[in-house]
Amino acid sequence: MTSDILLETRGVTQRFGGLVANSDVSISIRRGEILGLIGPNGAGKSTLFAAISGARVPTSGSILFEGVDITRMPAAERCRLGIARTFQVPRSFDSMSVAENVMIGAFVRNANATRARAAALEVLDYVGLDGRADATAGQLTPPEKRRLEVARAIATEPKLLLLDEVLTGLTPSEARLGMDLVRKVRARGITVVMVEHVMEIVMQLVDRAIVLNLGKLLAEGSPADIVRNEDVITAYLGDRHRAA
Numbered sequence: 001m002t003s004d005i006l007l008e009t010r011g012v013t014q015r016f017g018g019l020v021a022n023s024d025v026s027i028s029i030r031r032g033e034i035l036g037l038i039g040p041n042g043a044g045k046s047t048l049f050a051a052i053s054g055a056r057v058p059t060s061g062s063i064l065f066e067g068v069d070i071t072r073m074p075a076a077e078r079c080r081l082g083i084a085r086t087f088q089v090p091r092s093f094d095s096m097s098v099a100e101n102v103m104i105g106a107f108v109r110n111a112n113a114t115r116a117r118a119a120a121l122e123v124l125d126y127v128g129l130d131g132r133a134d135a136t137a138g139q140l141t142p143p144e145k146r147r148l149e150v151a152r153a154i155a156t157e158p159k160l161l162l163l164d165e166v167l168t169g170l171t172p173s174e175a176r177l178g179m180d181l182v183r184k185v186r187a188r189g190i191t192v193v194m195v196e197h198v199m200e201i202v203m204q205l206v207d208r209a210i211v212l213n214l215g216k217l218l219a220e221g222s223p224a225d226i227v228r229n230e231d232v233i234t235a236y237l238g239d240r241h242r243a244a
């Protein structure tokens with residue numbers, strides 16, 4: 001039987017000298033959900049992303065993906081297992097075409113260039129960038145570049161997609177299109193974890209949210225529960241979220 005839990009962190013701690021960026025963080029990511037990872041600046045969200053994606057091995061604790069201990073596994077191997085991420089600042093190869101950028105992801109599953117290109121074009125169609133396949137990535141607008149990041153990640157055929165502030169800094173209409181895309185990604189069967197600061201987006205989009213503060217797990221629950229949680233209001237949301 002397939003477990004409901006796709007990924008689990010157990011007591012993950014990350015120290016940078018005397019600073020504890022993640023302190024004994026144990027969370028579960030459920031298969032098929034859109035999970036929001038929120039909290040104030042410096043709470044440890046990016047650090048936890050780095051531990052899950054393989055960018056950094058935590059000081060202590062472990063990470064299990066589908067029951068397999070991946071704590072020390074290199075990022076490329078995690079990608080083959082089905083973990084993909086986007087970066088806060090898009091990392092495209094600007095002199096290459098949009099299709100070629102996505103092919104980089106598709107090569108993880110298709111060694112053959114013709115098949116990788118076909119897979120890349122399918123993903124570009126899916127994310128709404130099909131008209132831009134032959135443009136260079138450098139010609140894309142900032143919101144299109146975010147889409148390209150998502151496309152390259154999806155082309156690796158992940159089970160888990162980590163989105164690092166992909167919807168931050170967009171206009172309201174761009175953010176709405178971005179939210180539609182995240183929902184489409186989940187509809188494709190991909191579990192999504194997103195770091196996001198804009199609470200309006202978090203509230204509308206996620207099934208569940210996990211709140212970090214000062215490196216520790218502060219709260220977890222449905223968006224409705226989270227915005228009513230006194231500890232979360234005090235540490236992160238502020239008084240405007242307190243019921244009158």
Ligand SMILES: Nc1ncnc2c1ncn2[C@@H]1O[C@H](COP(=O)(O)OP(=O)(O)OP(=O)(O)O)[C@@H](O)[C@H]1O
Binds near residue numbers: 042
């Ligand atoms: N490579 C590093 N070396 C030293 N300290 C670091 C390093 N990376 C992060 N930190 C520190 O760890 C703490 C947690 O940072 P992190 O970037 O994980 O927080 P965050 O919740 O993602 O913040 P933000 O919302 O501002 O992106 C911060 O105090 C940060 O300065």
